[in-house]
Amino acid sequence: MKKGLNIAILLVFLVWAGYFVYANFFYGGIGNGTKDLTTIDSLENGQAVNLNDYLGKKKLILQFVAVPCDCCSYTIPFMKEIAEEQDEIQLITVVFSGKENKIAEKFAEYEMNYPWGLDLDRSIANHYGATTSPTFVFFDEKGNLLGSYPYVVANKESLLNNYQGYYNDYYQKKGSEKL
The missing domain is CATH 3.40.30.10 (Glutaredoxin)
Known part of the structure; x- marks a missing residue:
């Protein structure tokens, strides 16, 4: 049971980390809204x-x-x-x-x-x-x-x-x- 919980926590962390990297690299950050592109x-x-x-x-x-x-x-x-x-x-x-x-x-x-x-x-x-x-x-x-x-x-x-x-x-x- 403990091993399954650790794997679930690790998966959640990896998904969050992936989203964080993706959002910062491609969109200039999380929660910045619409960026002025001019x-x-x-x-x-x-x-x-x-x-x-x-x-x-x-x-x-x-x-x-x-x-x-x-x-x-x-x-x-x-x-x-x-x-x-x-x-x-x-x-x-x-x-x-x-x-x-x-x-x-x-x-x-x-x-x-x-x-x-x-x-x-x-x-x-x-x-x-x-x-x-x-x-x-x-x-x-x-x-x-x-x-x-x-x-x-x-x-x-x-x-x-x-x-x-x-x-x-x-x-x-x-x-x-x-x-």
């Missing part, structure tokens, strides 16, 4: 980045990164180049993993010239399916989600070509749906 927290002057200020205004690339991540660090210089050279594309980097002090240190080193922020509860990253670092999520100028690219890109041309490929695929698919 506001990206900031370390800089307390100014949050609101995706609604950018979606539907021009083409948008969200870059989801972790700190530290050598692959992510590799992409930042050409992301900054795109931000300087491209008026029709808005870039936003979203940090979804890392410790705030390390993130602040790393982004001070980057000297970012475009918006970036924190999503440490992973709610926005999970919403867009960003599970690896880096992941690029593409939107068109109307705010339509074109898709995501969960890989490192070699240079700015590669990133822009990937964006254009997703853009073309989206509109080809949309055009074929009208037929």
